Amino acid sequence: METNISSQSKTEKAEYSDHFLCALMVSDKNRKIIFTNRYFQTELGWDDSRLLGSDVNILFTGASQIFCDSYLFPITTIEGRCEETQITLVKGNGERLPAVVYIRSSPAQADLLYWTIVPSINRDKLYEELIANRERLEAQTEILNSLATIDELTGVNNRRELMRLGETLLDQAIRSSRDVALLFIDIDYFKAINDTHGHPYGDRVLKQLGKILGESGRSSDIVGRYGGEEFIIVMPDASRDAARSYAHRIHELAASINFDEQHLTVSIGVSQIKANEKTPLAVLVDRADEALYRAKAAGRNCTIFFDENSNGRPRQINHV
């Protein structure tokens, strides 16, 4: 039998809305529900008697209400529509249901809002899986980053990361004319510790010293393991006195590591750049290494600055 559309009454045409596989709703400017199609009753368990005249919030979870207030309604107010937004519906029996909402406003008709609400269980499941995968990937990336940049034994930066961070810090310092100090720290008689007590013991000493160095500095200092028993600390905005004072502290902290009724000692070489000096990091490291060598020669367990003699007096430096 053909349907004669032109002869249908308004009521008959309005009933078309009851056959859609989605919830259709109209609310007024005070957010009161003034029309719902039968989907609410047949699929969502809501009676008209409970809905008509109620605030639209009756249909949403608390979180969704906040989301509506902070996003859906403002967008609809400004742009006249809000499309494809996921929220959580509350069914007539209190059960939660993920749904996608489209809203259209109609200023010409006393600011009515026209809602299309489509349950989206499968879409939501897919989203949950994607989000879980993304979080898994993020966690794995963090682990990989850590493995690539952290020295596994001591927990400080590995050599590659130390140099990378050091270069960046040095660039910034040179550009803004700030001082940088570099401390090159070497454990005294480390080979003897390994030979006497074995490598696992030596590893424990390294681990303890790494922990101390990592925790004792300022948050802006870069601490890294440069080699077997060598550590480097790059200190931005560090005056000579600050560097000397910190080196002194490192000697004290190292001494807190005991073995064979002895206290651990370290030798430290220090180099500095001054404001406006454009010294590459590698040169700074070499200078500190040279100062370290003189500290060893001077009897170990001391700190020597690159531009000082072992007696603390300034020394003549012939730059090549």
Add this chain to the structure above:
Amino acid sequence: MPASDILRRNNVQIIGSGEQTLLMAHGFGCDQNMWRFLTPSLESHFRIVLFDYVGSGHSTVSSYSSRRYSQLSGYSQDVIEICDALQLPSATFIGHSVSCMIGLIASIARPELFSSLTMVCPSPCFLNHPPDYMGGFDRQDLEELISLMDKNYIGWANYLAPLVLGVANQETFLDELTGSFCSTDPVIAKNFAKATFFEDNRELLGQTPLPCLILQSSDDILAPVRVGQYMNQHIANSELHIIEANGHCLHMTNPTDIGAKIKDFVSLRKETQSNGN
């Protein structure tokens, strides 16, 4: 970091003039722009420092660290660094929403930085901890809110309206809302949201040495009146004012009331200090 870098990083702006300085800290979901309704009534009386947290507004996004900014203490550090960079002389801290706790944390770490705290729509904890404390939300609610942010980020990340203006205000603010939308990176916003919604800072309330002005909206789903009352009970030197209003953004919807309360509070503090000298 040198002072000039910090001021650039946090897009620090200074307006107004006066003997005393107000430092205004925005809440989650927007930037310093949200203070624009309040500042006109205050800038002829006070020097006002405005800024954006790293990751918000026109701050330097490259300075963002997800580790630092996954906790409110990371945002407090922004506040402390700005104060140090400007060498602010005992400013009055004014925070909205989560910034109230951010300011509280900063005031405990560095009590000498501020002379007082003003809290607009604060909450020390959004979660319910029955029977003694009802922040307003269950964990499921807040996790769902974060999840909705995730699932809708393509839309809302570009249009996050100040959270939450309130039903009665939407029409009034039709034009203003256009300027109030804040574009933000969804990952950064989600990090801020998690720190905002899931931290419990109730224990810190008793630790601030500073006098506090608490301004609560009478109808605010995010920071209900009972939360303001809880804070008033637990912050020793505090006063609570409930403003008859709708929504969580009193400084946008009721700037006249808020401005007046701030002026009264700050001048009374100044008088008390002068009498004590």
